Amino acid sequence: MSEGQYSGLTVSQLVARFAAMAIEQDEAEKDSAMGDIAKINRLFVQMQTVAEELKNRPGDQRRALLPLFGHPNMQVRLKAAKATLAVAPQEARQALESIAASRWYPQAGDAGMCLWALDEGIFVPD
Numbered sequence: 001m002s003e004g005q006y007s008g009l010t011v012s013q014l015v016a017r018f019a020a021m022a023i024e025q026d027e028a029e030k031d032s033a034m035g036d037i038a039k040i041n042r043l044f045v046q047m048q049t050v051a052e053e054l055k056n057r058p059g060d061q062r063r064a065l066l067p068l069f070g071h072p073n074m075q076v077r078l079k080a081a082k083a084t085l086a087v088a089p090q091e092a093r094q095a096l097e098s099i100a101a102s103r104w105y106p107q108a109g110d111a112g113m114c115l116w117a118l119d120e121g122i123f124v125p126d
Contacts, residue, residue: 006049006050006053007053009053011054011057011061011064012064014050014053014054014061014064015054015064015065015067015068017050018047018050018051018065018068018079018080018083019068019071019073019076019080021043021046021047021050022043022047022073022075022076022078022079022080023073023075023076024039024043025039025040025043025044025047025075025079026073026074026075026076028040028043029075029106047079047083051065051083054083060087062083062084062086062087063084063087063088065080065083065084066080066084066088066091068080069081069091069095074099074102074104074107075107077095077099077107078096078099078107078110078111080095081093081095081096081099081111082096082114085118085125086125086126089125093115093118096111096114096115097111097115099111100112100115
């Protein structure tokens with residue numbers, strides 16, 4: 001789906017697409033020792049585009065991703081937490097702290113690095 005086609009989707013459809021992409025990214029990473037880097041990167045860009053589409057909706061609809069914090073897939077929880085840091089910083093931080101404490105790698109490492117970057121001021125959510 002191209003970038004412009006996201007504008008025709010409802011918020012619920014965008015959230016479902018975001019979750020599906022995160023699951024696909026997780027599976028691509030598990031497919032081999034190094035993962036399918038091209039696919040992982042492509043899905044990263046697509047998830048960023050969906051998050052940007054939600055951000056640009058009236059009232060910044062990224063909060064619609066908050067229910068994904070309870071998703072059974074750890075990658076979905078991680079990506080939703082990172083995508084909502086600007087609109088729900090406390091809730092997103094709690095989700096990242098929970099993921100980091102879970103020791104469910106590689107997501108726990110990614111969450112821990114995100115928290116470190118936030119604390120150091122290296123990463124400022126927008």
